[in-house]
Amino acid sequence: xxxxxxxxxxxxxxxxxxxxxxxxxxxxxxxxxxxxxxxxxxxxxxxxxxxxxxxxxxxxxxxxxxxxxxxxxxxxxxxxxxxxxxxxxxxxxxxxxxxxxxxxxxxxxxxxxxxxxxxxxxxxxxxxxxxxxxxxxxxxxxxxxxxxxxxxxxxxxxxxxxxxxxxxxxxxxxxxxxxxxxxxxxxxxxxxxxxxxxxxxxxxxxxxxxxxxxxxxxxxxxxxxxxxxxxxxxxxxxxxxxxxxxxxxxxxxxxxxxxxxxxxxxxx
Numbered sequence: 001x002x003x004x005x006x007x008x009x010x011x012x013x014x015x016x017x018x019x020x021x022x023x024x025x026x027x028x029x030x031x032x033x034x035x036x037x038x039x040x041x042x043x044x045x046x047x048x049x050x051x052x053x054x055x056x057x058x059x060x061x062x063x064x065x066x067x068x069x070x071x072x073x074x075x076x077x078x079x080x081x082x083x084x085x086x087x088x089x090x091x092x093x094x095x096x097x098x099x100x101x102x103x104x105x106x107x108x109x110x111x112x113x114x115x116x117x118x119x120x121x122x123x124x125x126x127x128x129x130x131x132x133x134x135x136x137x138x139x140x141x142x143x144x145x146x147x148x149x150x151x152x153x154x155x156x157x158x159x160x161x162x163x164x165x166x167x168x169x170x171x172x173x174x175x176x177x178x179x180x181x182x183x184x185x186x187x188x189x190x191x192x193x194x195x196x197x198x199x200x201x202x203x204x205x206x207x208x209x210x211x212x213x214x215x216x217x218x219x220x221x222x223x224x225x226x227x228x229x230x231x232x233x234x235x236x237x238x239x240x241x242x243x244x245x246x247x248x249x250x251x252x253x254x255x256x257x258x259x260x261x262x263x264x265x266x267x268x
Contacts, residue, residue, distance in 0.1 A: 004185055007174075007193035028067030035094065036158070038232045040071035043167075047072070047136040048079060050165040050258045057081060059133030062157060064088075064122050064166075065140030069096040071103050072138070073114050078104040081134070084114040087125055123149040125157075132157050135164040142169050145199050148209075151215035160264040164217070166257050167225075168208060173200055177254050179228065183238045204245055204250040213249050217259035226254040 033039060048057055057079045063072060066086045073084035086092075100107035120126060123146050135154050144150040154164050171179035182190060182202060194200060202210065205222050212220040231249040235243060242250065 003174075003181075004189060004193055008189070018059070023211055028254050030090070030094065032068075035069050035070075035071075035096060035099060037099060040069065040075070040099065040103060041103070043072045044075040046081075046167060046256070047165050048076065049136050050256060051136070051163050054163045054258070055133070055161065057134070059159070059162075060085070060131060061134040061136070061138050062087060062127075062132045063144070064066065064135065064137040064154075066092075066116075067101055067140075068094045069094070070111065070114050071096065071099055071117065072136075074100050074104050074110050076134070077110040077261070078106070082113070085127070085132070086114065086116045087120060087122060087127075088091070088118055089121060092116045094246050096179045099205045121145075122153055125153065127157055129237065130159045133159055133162045133166055135162070135192055136166065138167045139169045141166050141208075142173075142201060142203070144201060147201050147203050147211055151211050151217075155215045155217060155261055158261040160261055162210075162261045164259055164261075168255050168257060169253070170204060170255065171253050173198060180230070180234075180238065180250065183242050186218040186239050187241065201246040204242075205255050206245070206249045208255065208257050212257060218262050220257065220259040223256045223258075224254070225256060227251050228253060 051057060057076065058081060060083045061073065061076045061081045062085045064087050066072065066088055067191065070084070070086055070092070073086055077084055100111060104110055122144060135158055141150065158164060172182040175181060182200065185193075190202065205224065209220055209222045211264070227248070228251045230247045232247070235245070235247060235250060238250070265268070
């Protein structure tokens with residue numbers, strides 16, 4: 001219990017504007033490992049293969065939370081997309097020209113067709129309806145404060161027949177060796193500990209399935225990529241709000257979700 005109480009205290013201290021400004025100035029905005037060529041290629045290959053199983057890699061593409069570089073978008077444009085947009089809460093602060101050139105020989109020309117937008121949460125971006133054919137993200141949606149609102153926005157931004165795919169990390173990011181630790185607390189306590197720090201929404205795989213369907217998507221598939229075995233005794237240690245969750249659902253740690261926006265003229 002000491003750990004969560006310390007987190008609550010730190011979170012409350014960040015309510016002081018001067019403290020929060022100092023904290024934001026010192027905080028590293030992105031993980032350097034996400035600037036590695038292999039990581040960017042993995043993000044593109046994983047997401048583009050799922051998209052290509054449903055529609056061509058073409059049209060306009062949106063990446064949510066690119067994580068410090070535009071590499072995956074560069075690869076999408078090299079593969080056939082026309083225009084890319086990156087949406088993130090933090091300004092793009094890294095110069096990754098060498099990375100881009102290693103991903104595509106005409107990277108400089110491709111970058112001119114990518115727009116980076118910052119300061120706009122995915123729950124409320126100033127982007128037009130039906131603007132994109134493809135929307136994707138990697139290790140991002142677990143950090144949105146309001147997942148339902150985020151999914152409704154993604155549905156609004158997609159063109160009819162558009163496809164969205166997301167890799168979502170369902171672990172407690174404070175300590176990956178204890179991936180379900182954050183499920184031991186009530187929602188009120190968890191928000192008190194994280195609302196001004198690293199927000200992690202705690203949705204499980206089944207919540208994401210229902211969330212995409214509730215937002216209006218069709219053909220929603222949720223594929224588990226990492227799981228641990230959870231016992232009845234382990235579930236009993238979690239907060240009561242998670243006791244109704246299936247053991248497999250609780251033990252699913254990383255998922256890929258792919259969904260389609262219904263084409264115009266197709267009835268439910």
